[in-house]
Amino acid sequence: MTTATAATGSKRNTLTAGQLSKWAPWVTLAASFALAAGLFMLVAVASSTDFSWAGVAIVGYILFLIILPVVSRIVEGGRKAMDRFMTGLVTGAFLLAFIPLLSLMWTVVSEGAARFDVQYFTESMRNVVGEGGGAIHALVGTLLVTLGATVISVPVGIFTAIYLVEYGRGWVAKGITTLVDIMTGIPSIVTGLFAFALFSLLFSDPGYRSGIGGSVALSVLMIPTVVRSAEEMLKLVPNELREASYALGVPKWLTIVKVVLPTALAGIATGVTLAIARVIGETAPLLIIAGFTASMNYNLFSERMMTLPVYVYNQYIAPGMNVSAAHERAWTGALTLILIVVVLNLIARLVAKIFAPKAGR
Numbered sequence: 001m002t003t004a005t006a007a008t009g010s011k012r013n014t015l016t017a018g019q020l021s022k023w024a025p026w027v028t029l030a031a032s033f034a035l036a037a038g039l040f041m042l043v044a045v046a047s048s049t050d051f052s053w054a055g056v057a058i059v060g061y062i063l064f065l066i067i068l069p070v071v072s073r074i075v076e077g078g079r080k081a082m083d084r085f086m087t088g089l090v091t092g093a094f095l096l097a098f099i100p101l102l103s104l105m106w107t108v109v110s111e112g113a114a115r116f117d118v119q120y121f122t123e124s125m126r127n128v129v130g131e132g133g134g135a136i137h138a139l140v141g142t143l144l145v146t147l148g149a150t151v152i153s154v155p156v157g158i159f160t161a162i163y164l165v166e167y168g169r170g171w172v173a174k175g176i177t178t179l180v181d182i183m184t185g186i187p188s189i190v191t192g193l194f195a196f197a198l199f200s201l202l203f204s205d206p207g208y209r210s211g212i213g214g215s216v217a218l219s220v221l222m223i224p225t226v227v228r229s230a231e232e233m234l235k236l237v238p239n240e241l242r243e244a245s246y247a248l249g250v251p252k253w254l255t256i257v258k259v260v261l262p263t264a265l266a267g268i269a270t271g272v273t274l275a276i277a278r279v280i281g282e283t284a285p286l287l288i289i290a291g292f293t294a295s296m297n298y299n300l301f302s303e304r305m306m307t308l309p310v311y312v313y314n315q316y317i318a319p320g321m322n323v324s325a326a327h328e329r330a331w332t333g334a335l336t337l338i339l340i341v342v343v344l345n346l347i348a349r350l351v352a353k354i355f356a357p358k359a360g361r
Contacts, residue, residue: 018076025084028068029060036060061092105338112335115328125294130322135333137296138311141211142340144300145290145307146280148215149222154272156219157226164227165234166256184224191220192285199289211297211305214290218279225278229271233264266355273348277341283309308333308340 036059044051065088073081123134160180164173195217199208237260245255261268291304292314306314312333319326 020072020075024071025068025088028071029064032063032067033057033060035063061088064088065092108331108335108338111328111331112333115332116335120329120332124296126296128294129320131325133329135308135311135329135336137293138306138308138333139336141290141297141305142280142308144298145211145214145218145286145305146276148212148300149218149279150272150276152215152219153222153226153275157223157272157275158230158268160223160227161230161234162256164231166252166260180224180227183220184228186220187284188217188221188282189284189288191217192288194220195285195289209289209291209304210302211290211300214286214305214307215300217285217289218282221279221282221285222275225275226272229275230264230268233267233271234260236267237263266352269351269355270348273344273351277344277348280340280344281309281337283313286310287313308337312337 033056036056039059040052040056043049065085068088069081069085072084119132120134120136121139122136123132124137125133125135126137160176164176168176195213196208198216199210199213200206241259241263242255245259246252250258286307287310290307290310292310293304293306297303297305312330315326315330315333
């Protein structure tokens with residue numbers, strides 16, 4: 001018994017030996033920032049320059065990435081030192097991407113909260129030249145144009161994905177896939193020029209502007225996203241489900257409708273929602289084909305229609321007599337757009353959870 005206890009104690013000592021404390025990274029980080037702050041303080045005093053907090057953060061973290069792996073290599077060995085170095089590098093990359101996003105959100109919220117009121121969401125800019133006014137006409141226009149683009153692109157995208165997965169073979173399917181890939185990289189302003197040229201030819205009007213033109217332009221951007229997301233979801237449906245349906249004598253089209261599509265519905269709905277969120281903030285195509293106006297317009301097929309992205313752009317580029325009031329309206333429009341995108345992403349997650357196939361017992 002004594003020998004076994006001694007062996008167990010020796011094993012425990014071996015397992016716990018050569019390990020840094022769990023507080024060691026935090027102590028090293030604090031020491032690195034303190035050292036960087038001291039260096040920048042000396043430089044500021046010697047050269048009579050301003051103290052740079054950004055420089056302290058960058059240099060301090062670089063020192064942390066150097067000091068902690070060195071200490072870890074001495075105490076814990078090379079493998080653990082490399083693990084700590086890569087962990088710090090990945091964490092730094094995350095912070096490097098997260099800090100600008102956090103700064104952007106803070107700026108938009110702080111600047112846009114000033115006009116986030118009832119008046120902003122109940123009035124238009126008709127006959128407004130200074131303070132006041134709102135963006136209800138732009139909000140309604142954004143919803144109508146995006147709804148039109150969704151009605152156009154979702155059936156086209158889903159039917160294309162069904163063809164590629166269930167029916168497409170040979171050079172035709174490869175050609176469609178290539179075209180979808182090309183459409184994914186088309187600049188948004190090109191879609192606006194396409195819609196403008198199309199409707200100008202159809203109506204023989206070189207100055208044609210309307211909301212439906214904006215919907216067509218946005219649908220060109222939405223279709224590749226819908227096709228790709230729906231295609232990947234349909235590919236994930238197990239072939240065993242299709243074969244079981246065929247074995248019962250169900251025709252292929254009915255198998256797709258009753259078996260394949262319901263199984264992939266959650267992923268398809270999520271892809272469609274994310275496609276909507278992707279195009280709802282586009283400015284260039286709507287500026288070209290939908291135009292801008294200060295009045296309310298509920299008719300997609302007639303006259304110019306204001307949208308939120310164009311509204312924000314117009315408030316900055318042509319602020320009118322009161323520049324600060326126009327900029328406040330622009331920041332609130334940007335905040336509204338961000339909130340709409342956040343809501344759409346939450347809806348996508350909720351849809352994916354509700355329509356996801358239920359696991360069997």
